[in-house]
Amino acid sequence: MPITIKDEAGIAAMREACRLAAEVLDSLTPHIQPGITTLEIDRLAAQAMAAQGTRSATIGYQPPGYPPYPAHLCTSVNQVVCHGIPADKPLKKGDIVNVDVTVITPDGWYGDTSRMFEIGDCSIAARRLCALTYQAMWLGIDQVRPGARLGDIGHAIQKFVEGQGLSVVREFCGHGIGQNFHEEPQVLHYGRPGTGVELEPGMIFTVEPMVNIGRRDIKEMPDGWTIVTKDRSLSAQWEHTVLVTPTGYEVLTLSAGAPAIPDFVQGVAHAAA
Ligand code: MF3
Ligand code: CO
Numbered sequence: 001m002p003i004t005i006k007d008e009a010g011i012a013a014m015r016e017a018c019r020l021a022a023e024v025l026d027s028l029t030p031h032i033q034p035g036i037t038t039l040e041i042d043r044l045a046a047q048a049m050a051a052q053g054t055r056s057a058t059i060g061y062q063p064p065g066y067p068p069y070p071a072h073l074c075t076s077v078n079q080v081v082c083h084g085i086p087a088d089k090p091l092k093k094g095d096i097v098n099v100d101v102t103v104i105t106p107d108g109w110y111g112d113t114s115r116m117f118e119i120g121d122c123s124i125a126a127r128r129l130c131a132l133t134y135q136a137m138w139l140g141i142d143q144v145r146p147g148a149r150l151g152d153i154g155h156a157i158q159k160f161v162e163g164q165g166l167s168v169v170r171e172f173c174g175h176g177i178g179q180n181f182h183e184e185p186q187v188l189h190y191g192r193p194g195t196g197v198e199l200e201p202g203m204i205f206t207v208e209p210m211v212n213i214g215r216r217d218i219k220e221m222p223d224g225w226t227i228v229t230k231d232r233s234l235s236a237q238w239e240h241t242v243l244v245t246p247t248g249y250e251v252l253t254l255s256a257g258a259p260a261i262p263d264f265v266q267g268v269a270h271a272a273a
């Protein structure tokens with residue numbers, strides 16, 4: 001399948017889908033505290049989506065070779081890199097957790113975004129990992145403009161992350177998104193500048209780097225979904241869905257509860273008026 005270029009109606013539909021995904025995260029935020037289980041977070045998300053009139057893109061999701069994904073969102077705790085399945089285990093002080101929400105609107109458009117949450121007081125290393133991964137995502141996003149290439153995004157992320165002594169997971173990447181959950185192109189979080197697909201207005205894709213404190217190697221758990229760091233070091237991830245505009249980009253998954261945008265970011269001035 002080729003890369004889809006969204007027209008004005010598609011862009012409007014994606015603004016809505018992505019805002020709704022971000023608002024699910026906003027509604028979960030006050031509840032993500034020591035003692036809550038990730039399964040309880042999943043139930044709250046199911047309720048929030050029902051209240052919006054959206055549905056979860058993840059429940060029952062079954063790419064070739066995978067079992068159906070069993071939950072409304074992903075909750076990836078500590079050494080879990082991504083695709084953590086909600087469980088009946090309370091979060092405790094010092095944990096870090098990524099909550100990844102993908103909704104489908106009634107007219108079939110997908111919005112995909114994730115954030116890190118620090119449970120109580122976390123170690124300096126954990127806080128640094130979350131903060132630097134957030135910066136890495138935005139450094140990648142800030143490369144987006146017509147004429148730039150996907151390799152520019154990957155390179156910006158990889159150079160920064162590795163310069164901080166952290167590592168970038170290579171087996172999973174960002175992705176085009178629209179009327180499908182995962183479309184072309186693949187958005188790698190590493191790469192060489194000036195290489196790869198050239199960006200054009202109307203493209204919409206996610207930027208979602210996974211960053212480890214230790215080595216980049218990963219391992220899949222027997223449940224067929226959960227990905228952990230091979231060395232059991234902490235891993236963090238943030239995700240936004242981004243539109244290429246004629247002059248730069250617009251981050252579609254912003255909402256009132258999204259953390260502050262880093263000071264180095266200029267391009268977000270191109271966001272919707
Ligand atoms: N939301 C994830 C992404 O960013 C995909 C999760 S697929 C699931 O692409 F089945 F694990 F939920
Ligand atoms: Co995604």
Ligand code: CO
Pocket residue numbers: 100101102112113114239
């Ligand atoms: Co996601």
